[in-house]
Amino acid sequence: MQNKIKEAMQILIDLEVPRGQQNERTALCLLALLGIEPKIKWENADCPLVGITPMMQFAKEHYDKNYAPNTRETFRRQSMHQLVEAGIALYNPDKPDRPVNSPHAVYQISTAALFLIRQYGTNTYQISLKKFKTETGSLVKKYRKERKMQMVPVQINKDENITLSPGKHSQLIKDIIEEFAPRFLSGSTLLYVGDTGNKWGYFDEKIFDKIGLTFDEHGKMPDVIFYNSSKKWLVLVESVTSHGPVDSKRQLELDKLFKTELKKIYVSAFPNKQTFTKYSQDIAWETEAWISDNATHMIHFNGDKFIG
Helix, strand or coil, X not given: CHHHHXXXXXXXXXXCCCHHHXXXXXXXXXXXXXXXXXXXXXXXXXXXXXXXXXXXXXXXXXXXXXXXXXXXXHHHHHHHHHHHHCCXXXXXXXXXXXXXXXXXXXXXXXXXXXXXXXCCCCCCHHHHXXXXXXXXXXXXXXXXXXXXXXXXXXXXXCCEEEEECXXXXXXXXXXXXXXXXXXXXXXXXXXXXXXXXXXXXEECHHHHHHCCCEECCCCCCCCEEEEECCCCEXXXXXXXCCCCCCCHHHHHHHHHHEECCCEEEEXXXXXXXXXXXXXXXXXXXXXXXXXXXXXXXXXXXXXXXXXX
16 A cells, blocks of 8 residues: 555656645545556556545545545645646546536546556656656646636626636626626625635725725625725625525624624525525525526515615
8 A cells, every 4th residue: 555655656756746745645636536546557547537525535445544524625725736737637527617616526637647657667657757747738728728718707897807716606696796786786896706716706905995894804705795885885795506695694794794884785696586485584684685587676675775
């Protein structure tokens, strides 16, 4: 078992991955990506689709390495992210538009890396290694381009665009900004947009500071924040696809998160009536609801007190 781990670490060194990934954890990730158990030869390496949890289970079952469940993010952020960036592994090759935070996310060894690693320990390995290194730059650019094509473009204003990680959640955020805001928040300014791949997808720090808005950076931010200067509103919007709406608990959390004298408006946004119906019992009073495929209407859980 230990010999195989050492060989996997040597391959990582040969591939010149960052020093922070030349370790046992990343070596076990590589072995799982290749389906290499201790007695399987490198020439018989395979290319299964593997998620983070199955990788950890593989390490425990075949290499007697037991990692705590709370290290899952370490595997993802400190091992697999770098292997993907290096063109060694592919992220969601079976479904590139799968959301970043999906529990079904998977990885697969790239075709070029598989071809190389199957030659480890043979006379042709060094030649193939040199070729792989030469072509890696173009490979990485190719994979990034494919990934970029799946990103969700969002028009922030007439002069600015951003892209969000692919998925239904981001598509709904796009609808909130491009469909909801022009209809119901005319004259408002977009302050913040969250993203499943990057907590701070968009953040207008200047306006935050200008209006004296403070918040706990460690708190769970809403998905979208707008500011209406004429009405002195701070509009906090949750994009509801797989997680819940603004219920009473979440309303209290958001109220504590933002320290401001502005009037806080809470909105739960849904992609369709089916999702709204699923969560309608949980929506807090004194909040608003909006359904993307019925974009011209609002549902007020407090009459027309605010946006009405």
